[in-house]
Amino acid sequence: MDRPSTSDPATSPSPGTSLGTIAVVGLGTMGTGIAEVLARAGREVIGIDISEAAALQAVAALEASTARAVQRERITEQERRNALARFRTFSDLQAAADADLVIEVVPEHYDTKHEVFSALDGIVRPDTILATGTNALSVTRLAADSARPERVLGLHFFNPAPAMKLVEIVSSVLTAPTAVAAVTSLAQELGKEPVAVGDRPGFVADGLLFGYLNQAAAMYEAKYATREDIDAAMRLGCGLPMGPLALLDLVGIDTARRVLEAMYAASGDRLHAPAPILKQLSEAGLTGRKSGRGFYTYEAPGSAGVVSDAETPAGAGSAAASARSVRSVGVAGSGTMASGIAEVFAKAGYDVVLAARSQDKADTAKARIAKSLARSVDKGRLTAEARDETLARISPAGSLDAFADVDLAVEAVAEDLEVKQQLFTTLDKVCKPGAVLATTTSSLPVIACARATSRPQDVIGMHFFNPAPAMKLVEVVRTVLTADDVHATVREVCTKVRKHPVDCGDRAGFIVNALLFPYLNNAVKMVEEHYATLDDIDAAMKLGGGYPMGPFELLDVVGLDVSLAIEQVLHREFRDPGLAPAPLLEHLVAAGCLGRKTGRGFREYARR
CATH class of the missing domain: 3.40.50.720 (NAD(P)-binding Rossmann-like Domain)
Structure with missing residues (x-):
């Protein structure tokens, strides 16, 4: 399975460059995407997967994506050949022996990841950094179970890795600052926007995103609105690239359920308790696009093409009642x-x-x-x-x-x-x-x-x-x-x-505000807890979630007083403690800091 490298000295890192050789363990969609980013940036990439088919598919995917890049004149044919030459695949973890950094992106199960890290302890050099691509499991636990916890951290790319700019760099209380600095420099050299976060399930972007997705699933389960209307409302009302139910299908309903279980275990917040429909769909094998059916039905497993099913709305002209004349x-x-x-x-x-x-x-x-x-x-x-x-x-x-x-x-x-x-x-x-x-x-x-x-x-x-x-x-x-x-x-x-x-x-918030404002409120709570900064949270949601504005930009535009009033209405309607307005928001409103209209909200603005 080994493909020998003939790296190009003109584009390869110099011998003094840190993290010049990087192993990627797990060549699924995410691992392949990360490998592509690294190879195109001049790194020597060692791809490792126990499945020969996965390795061959990763090579084919890299060949196809770089061919498209040449066709679109984003890289030259020579740069393409150089990138392909820098990517080698293996079936044995021993291939990571000379790596400066190992990025693990195996399935999201602690035992599987722990097995990989334990094996790597006996293979890699003492100074090699070990990064996990988890977005839900405890980085601290993986580090504590490692022989050298100070070299273990989280490195969370977003899918598709070649296109998405955000990378969350996750430190545990055991992580050495030098390891964080080295990986942060790498992310910047890759053209990514690194955001430093602490170790808690979901980190910043998924920590906010998955609560919103869970609420959308619960809204659909309650038959409050159709899947099509929920998705259209969030796309057209908030400018999001995808509706929440379509996004759950893309992410994988089983994956979303695992992330939410981890978040709920850490927070105890009912908003993070997975909606029962996520369990029902997961256990039925209806995990989204990858299975061909989730909230929607697809042309085939892995396809993005949605086909009609029993829940697809009837066409225009099927209304039971005639409309009144409006002139x-x-x-x-x-x-x-x-x-x-x-x-x-x-x-x-x-x-x-x-x-x-x-x-x-x-x-x-x-x-x-x-x-x-x-x-x-x-x-x-x-x-x-x-x-x-x-x-x-x-x-x-x-x-x-x-x-x-x-x-x-x-x-x-x-x-x-x-x-x-x-x-x-x-x-x-x-x-x-x-x-x-x-x-x-x-x-x-x-x-x-x-x-x-x-x-x-x-x-x-x-x-x-x-x-x-x-x-x-x-x-x-x-x-x-x-x-x-x-x-x-x-x-x-x-x-x-x-x-x-x-x-x-007729219930508080209807579709859009009922899903939007709990997400905004949770962003405020993150700042209250000193988990992340305003800038990092806004960057995470724009770069990692495709949101047109970060939550604090949006709060300041909407008006903090308006936002607080809506959150109070939602809290009174649903009586859920997790919907209680964040005290920081209440304090800013009490101080007259209402956002752009007053010149100060979460940020300060120039007076006109």
């Missing part, structure tokens, strides 16, 4: 969200009445829309003619009396239940029979708004996301009293305004 829309409010929603409807061809508490406020809101449309014209997204037609469809009004003839009334006023209830009482009086009444609340009970009217069957939640003209998601929130034709009407309207509707029931 005109009333939008109540004068803030950013109200203006954005009015713009959305007007651009889609609806006549819009934009009502505020005074005519001046309504006129100011329309002027805000005019500026937004002008920017779209300047960027070539809209013609001047379309801008003028859109503005002509918007009629500003200083009273809700102007809603007398609208077919759909949408309120976008302050997130205060008493204010909204008063507004719905007024809508009940001024709107014609059969008009649909919608609230854009993100956290308050829709049923409380409905009960403020004499026609609760006509009331529904229609939660747009900010900025409304740009964000594609609308959460359609039914109460137990919402009529079927009202629900059908709002879904049809969402489609006409080019938004993606997702259905959910």
Whole structure:
């Protein structure tokens, strides 16, 4: 199985370079990816796997990926040949004898990893660094059971290793600083972003990510929303590259369950207790893409192609109820969200009445829309003619009396239940029979708004996301009293305004906020516990999780007061101790540090 090396002196490390020869034990998907990163960066790579098939597959994968890199002009053909020559495969751990660093990426079972480390103790040099690729097991325990615990650490790459920039470097209380420094330098030389963390299950990125994934699995298990709606909500509402259930299938449901078990054992937090459905799917062998079926069904084991199954929603036009006719829309409010929603409807061809508490406020809101449309014209997204037609469809009004003839009334006023209830009482009086009444609340009970009217069957939640003209998601929130034709009407309207509707029931947070804010709260707890810094946590989630913003960037943008209010609502609704707002967040809000809008939140911002 040995493939002799003919390394290129022009790109190989000089004799004085530390960690020039690196062994990778375990040539699965992750091990192969790490080997590729190392070989392309000029390291001599010793790939070790007891399976000859796995080793051959790793060589083939490296050949294919480097060929694609040449085709895309990212490397030259000579660089490709040099990288391939630096990668040799073996079936025996003895091949690691001359390695400066050994990276273990065998299956996530302690006994298996311990066996590898024990064998390496008798093979490698005394100064060789031993790294485990675990993301859930105890690095400290592996180190303590090693002959030289000071040389053992965690080196957690993210999949796919060649593309993902984050590497978590995990120290135990036994790890020598020199070992950490050497591996940190290596990560930087590989073009990665190293984040130093302590030894606890999940570390930073997975510690935050897997709690969120677990909550999504529990939400699906409770039949609160379909798998498609949960995934679409998080992609479109938060800008994530994948929905949580699709991501669980990619990671492996059995892997996620093991990580969560380890996290729960360490934290005792119910949010980390694996949702029962994860156990059920794992024990049934439905572990995700690798088995061909998990939350979704795939074309074949290992395939990314999703195929229809018994849970796939029926096509358009299958709704049991007919939608009501909507030609005109009333939008109540004068803030950013109200203006954005009015713009959305007007651009889609609806006549819009934009009502505020005074005519001046309504006129100011329309002027805000005019500026937004002008920017779209300047960027070539809209013609001047379309801008003028859109503005002509918007009629500003200083009273809700102007809603007398609208077919759909949408309120976008302050997130205060008493204010909204008063507004719905007024809508009940001024709107014609059969008009649909919608609230854009993100956290308050829709049923409380409905009960403020004499026609609760006509009331529904229609939660747009900010900025409304740009964000594609609308959460359609039914109460137990919402009529079927009202629900059908709002879904049809969402489609006409080019938004993606997702259905959910009337409970705190709906889909997006119920999954997003516990994750944000847990990030704050990490800082409280001095486990990681703001910058490291933000970097970990952007580079390791593909999030468009880190949790602290997002908290400061949303507003710490708004975030705290949502977390308090979630805590009151679900009564779970793990949802209690982090004290640090409460203290910052009490101090008036509310984020970008005040110039200071978790970070400080320049005053405008």
